[in-house]
Amino acid sequence: MTDAAPRLDQMLCFALYSANGAMNRAYKPALDALGLTYPQYVTLVALWERDGRTVGQLGEALFLESNTLTPLLKRMEAAGLVRRQRDPEDERQVRVFLTDDGRAMQARAADVPTRMLKALGCDAEAIAALATEVTAARDRVVGAKAA
Amino acid sequence: MTDAAPRLDQMLCFALYSANGAMNRAYKPALDALGLTYPQYVTLVALWERDGRTVGQLGEALFLESNTLTPLLKRMEAAGLVRRQRDPEDERQVRVFLTDDGRAMQARAADVPTRMLKALGCDAEAIAALATEVTAARDRVVGAKAA
DNA sequence: TAAATTTATATCGTGGACGACATGATCGTG
DNA sequence: CACGATCATGTCGTCCACGATATAAATTTA
Structure with a gap:
């Protein structure tokens, strides 16, 4: 009943939405120079913290699901940043490992x-x-x- | 030199990125029931505040460009929520007007x-x-x- | 152990975001 | 008036996000 007409500049969701977009735009030039997108960059940050995680563990850290991560990781694999490998202990899982280039990127992006x-x-x-x-x-x- | 290895849980950009995603997921059920996506919803909020804006003015309010807004507005037009009309005063501009359904949505989404x-x-x-x-x-x- | 269930990843389709570029209208200056 | 610059919008290609669903491996249950 007392639901006021929402105003864009008072909505937390919009503050987050627009601030996220602004941050992405601000990061873009630096990441472009490295050939990375923002989601790829945070994926690397997660792997620099702990290498060899499964897709599911990465998704838990990044708040993403396999339907987003799988193509993203494939592009990163094509770019030579990571290697994907089925876990021999449990072949349902795929573990993601940094390549030398992926590790070297940490210094380049420091x-x-x-x-x-x-x-x-x-x-x-x-x-x-x-x-x-x-x-x-x-x-x-x-x-x-x-x- | 002293650039520390970034940690996901200390990065403001990642806080915004993941919080935005979480908000979107939280809004989704309510917006699905209305047949709206989140960007469509905030576009309506902007139009409820002031109807008949140009694409550029909407973009300024929403921090989006015409290459994002045009297809979004076309989908909203196809859904019967808005009407797009060239400004007769300056035919380079397109003004966006709420339809009756678009106005009625304000009550439904209150x-x-x-x-x-x-x-x-x-x-x-x-x-x-x-x-x-x-x-x-x-x-x-x-x-x-x-x- | 065989069948049913659960789990992990992947695939497909839609919508969004953005850079690069195209198109057409308007404006400014010669 | 004409012509070049500028401006608003639109198109195209790529990547990301997510729901629905598929596939295959592991686990549970009968």
């Missing part, structure tokens, strides 16, 4: 997050605090689905 | 944001504050591109 912090005004603590709040909101939304 | 607030824990003030912070970060990123 300054990408630093540049982004600068674009955001370089107040690293405030940025980290905001990331924490956004992550908490995300986890509330994810949890709400199950409830 | 409880969608309310439901989302509940999914987020219903602390409306904290949500609004977070939206403000995320919007400010977005605007810093958008502004940084120009600099």
Whole structure:
């Protein structure tokens, strides 16, 4: 009854939607120079943290499903960044391993997050605090689905 | 030099990326019931605020370009939600008008944001504050591109 | 152990986002 | 007025995201 007409500039979902788009656009030049898309970049970040994960484990970390990850990983494999290999212990699973090029990319991309912090005004603590709040909101939304 | 290895759970871009995806998934059931996608929904919100905008003005509000908006608006036109019409004053511009169905959708969708607030824990003030912070970060990123 | 179920990944179709480029209208200046 | 520049929109190709569904391997159950 008291549902007010929503206004774009008050909606958290739109703030996230538009901020995500803005971040993607800001990352694009640096990632283009490396031949990466943003989802490919975060996939590499996840693999630099822990190599040899299964597709499912990567999806859990990235909040993506196999129907998104499989073609993405195939493109990364075609680009020589990763290798996909069935787990001999459980042939249903596919494990993803960095190639030498994939590992080398970590050094080439090392300054990408630093540049982004600068674009955001370089107040690293405030940025980290905001990331924490956004992550908490995300986890509330994810949890709400199950409830 | 001191560029630390980025960690997914500390990156604001990934927080925004994953939170946006989670919000989209949370909205989906309600929007599916209305036959809308999320970008179509925010386009309607923008038109409910002010009808008859040009494609460019809509893009400015939604942070989208004509190459994204044109097909989206065509689908909405095919669904009977909007009407597109060349501005007689300047035939380069296309103005987008709500149809009766498009206006009626406002009532049908009135409880969608309310439901989302509940999914987020219903602390409306904290949500609004977070939206403000995320919007400010977005605007810093958008502004940084120009600099 | 054979059949049924569950699990992991992959495939297909639709919609969205964006760069590069095309088209047509308008504007500015000679 | 003409012609070149500019502007708004649209088209095309690529990649991403996701629902629905397929396939094959592992596990459970009978």
